[in-house]
Amino acid sequence: MRIQTNLSFYKLILLVLLFSASAKAQIQKVEPPFWYAGMQNPELQIMFYGKNIAQYEASVSNNVVIKNVEKTENPNYLFVTIDTQNLKASEFVFSFKTKNKVAFTQKYSLKERRANSANRKSYDASDMIYLIMPDRFANGNPKNDSDANLTEKGNRAEPGGRHGGDIEGIIKNLDYISSLGATTIWSTPLCEDNDKQHSYHTYGQSDVYKIDPRYGTNDDYARLSAEMHKKDMKLVMDYVTNHWGITHWMMKDIPTKTWFNQFENFTQTHHRREVLTDIHASKIDKEICTDGWFVPSMPDLNLRNPLVAKYLTQNAIWWIEFANLDGFRVDTYNYSDPAAMANWAKAITNEYPNFNIVGEIWMHNQANLAYWQKDSKIGAIENYNSNLPSVMDFTLQSQITSAFNESEGTWDNGLIKFYNNFAMDYLYPNTNNILVFAENHDTDRMNDKFKYDFPKYKLAMTLLATIRGIPQLYYGSEIGMGGDKSKGDADIRQDFPGGWNGDKNNAFTAAGRTAEQVKYFDFTSKLFNWRKTNEAVHSGKMTHYIPENNTYVYFRYTDTKTVMVVFNNNAKEQTIKTNRFKENIQNFKSGKDIISGKTFDLTTEITLEPKSAVVLELE
Incomplete structure (x- = not known):
């Protein structure tokens, strides 16, 4: 009996194991x-x-x-x-x-x-966003530079290869980022990308529920968020709705033939997104715009399929809850079906009413940009509402790197470009909720365009810190980093000095910075730390004056605070009479420059050095 009982017991165990297997x-x-x-x-x-x-x-x-x-x-x-x-x-x-x-x-x-999860506060115009490409920022854990299950291995000698930057590197340098006056981090995607090469940018994701092991783990990502929240900082995820990578696990066994957009022969998008708002556009042009693949290595997702739409909506919400996120930036936003994207954005903001989402609408026309912002009157003409809270101001971005290189103002060159840009703000439903920037991981590097002319950098940063919207800074610019886009994307995505063991220059520390890096960092830090405290540039009204002699003056103000910003974009000193600005200067007699501490008398005139700007708190 005892032997039989034992045999029965072992049979039961075997059955359980087989059942589990x-x-x-x-x-x-x-x-x-x-x-x-x-x-x-x-x-x-x-x-x-x-x-x-x-x-x-x-x-x-x-x-x-x-x-x-x-x-x-x-x-x-x-x-x-x-x-x-x-x-x-x-x-x-x-x-x-x-x-x-x-x-x-x-x-x-x-x-x-989490308690009160639905009402989480998101990023807004009181924030400054610091954009990081994690593979190029800092290598906090050299042990995860390669992964046995992923094709591309760490190789810092290859400009377009995996260099080893990771989540741990971001965590270790949060104090550095905070010291800049940045309150928010936008990191380019961190989910797994198993492409054979150039996987470091991570926009061709192979698993959207898993952090790439070369960056860390899902728990590491949640820990990054937690560490940031301890420092009163916010984390923005770069989300991709338009496409996955060719190595995504579903590509080996597609759920349904309509999961991805497919033509009889490979068809790439023509990138002409004007067709989506063009009342004269042909159906085939619209179809190729939204359904064509971004590049051959990025299969185009069909959000018109309810299964796909639900999958992407739930995936986005899952990451918000799991990692306790504070916002999204959405890649290639208007490459997908407009109605499907409106539903996606609405589903997320229904769950999180205060959640901010900024879409990459890479277009250089204010009407085209404004169309895509939530509650746009332009979209309403066609009964369309994108439900997208924020857009990226690409019109301003392109003007920053051209206008400050134009020392002589003409009818349409120099600082008049900024005046004309802001004169179109009536098109936007919410000008405070627009992302403003001089560069990002896909554009020309600002410092390279300025030929590393520090005064021009100061002009650009002063503009971003004081105009309407949410300013974004691209990693490394604050220490004078550049890169030539004509040499390839890797050149505008160089490693941050000091992020790797053995780097001769460690710009993460004051003692490790070169004299040139100190100059850039100290100015940027002082400017944006001041910005953190000034509600006039967060949410105040703006009055600007037509530029004269390539000088430009505007005011940001609330009922209790007034800030006057003056630009001289000339190669020579300029003296500006102040009586023209009486409606904003009112009874103020002087203004104190927030950088130099110098007090300017506003009763008659102010003089500015060549290629300079002052930000005056009026007294």
Whole structure:
């Protein structure tokens, strides 16, 4: 009897092990991997992936209601939608049956949300955003420079290769970023990118639920967010809705033929996004714009497919909850179907009413930009509302790197470019919520365009710090870094000096900076730390005056504070009579320059040095 009992016991153990192994073999992926209780939208679409999983009938424990089960022509996918209304944080079990017998089960968790998660505060015009390419910023953990399961290995000698920067490197340098006056970090994507080469930019993602191991882990990303919040800083995720990478795991086994946009022959987008608002545009031009692939290595996602739209919406919300994010920047925003993107943005802002999302609308016409901002009157003409809170001011960006190089003002050159840009602000529904910048990871480097002329850099930074909108600074510019885009993208994405063991120059520390780097850093830090405290440039009104002699004057003001900004873009000293600005100067007698501390008498005239600007707090 004792022998038989033991045999029965071992048989039971064997059966349990076999059952467990069967379940693991059957279900290869579950996405989202878990979810959260108490979401405003109670419907949760869970994707189960595994060999012939669609042949099984799904059920779930704990009286959880299954609202829909959807199968596609690919039997390896099953999309199960459940109702989470009134469900508390708990674990329940999905059972998969065949012929009324349970073949295997899968546990699933609803986790507790953070307190007041839905009302999280996002970034706004009181913030300054610091843009990082993590692979090029700092290598905090050299052990993860390569990963056995990913193709491209670390190779810092290759300009376009993986250099080893990671999440740990960002965490270790948060104090440096904060010392600049930056309150927010936008990092280019961190999810896994298994391209054979140039994977460091990470816009061709191969798994959107997993941080690339060469950057760290999902928990490292959540830790970055937590460490930033301790310092009263905000984390913005770079989200990509338009495309994935050619090595995305679904490309090996596509859920449905309509998951990605496909033509009979490979078709690349023509990048002419004007067709989306062009009332005369042909259907084929519009189709190629939204459905054509960005590049051959980036399959174009079809957001008109409800399964895809739900997948991307839930993935975005999952990251917000998991990593406690403070906002999104969305790549190639208007390359996707406009109606689908409006629904995506609305679903996220329904869950998080204060959540800010800025879209990359890379166009150089204010009407085209304003069309894409939420509640645009231009979009309303066609009954369209993008639901996108913010857009990137590319018109201003291109003018910054040209206007400050034009020392002689003409009818349409020099500082008049800025006046004309802001004169079009009536097109925008919310001018305070526009991202303003001189450069980013895709554009020419500002310092290179200025030929490393420090006075021009100061002019550009002064403009960004004092105009309407949310300023963004690209890593390294604050120490004089540049790069020539004509030499390739790697040249405008160079390693930050001091981010790697053995670097001869460590610009992360005051003692490690060269004299030239100190000059750039100290000015930038003083300017943007002042900006943190001045509500007039966060949310104040703006009055500007037509430039004369390539000088430009504007005021930012509230009921209690007035800031006067004066630019001299000439190669010679300029004296400016102040009586012209009486409506804003009013009874103020003087103004104190926030950089030099010098007091300027405003009763008659002020004199500015060549290629200089002053930011005056009026007294």
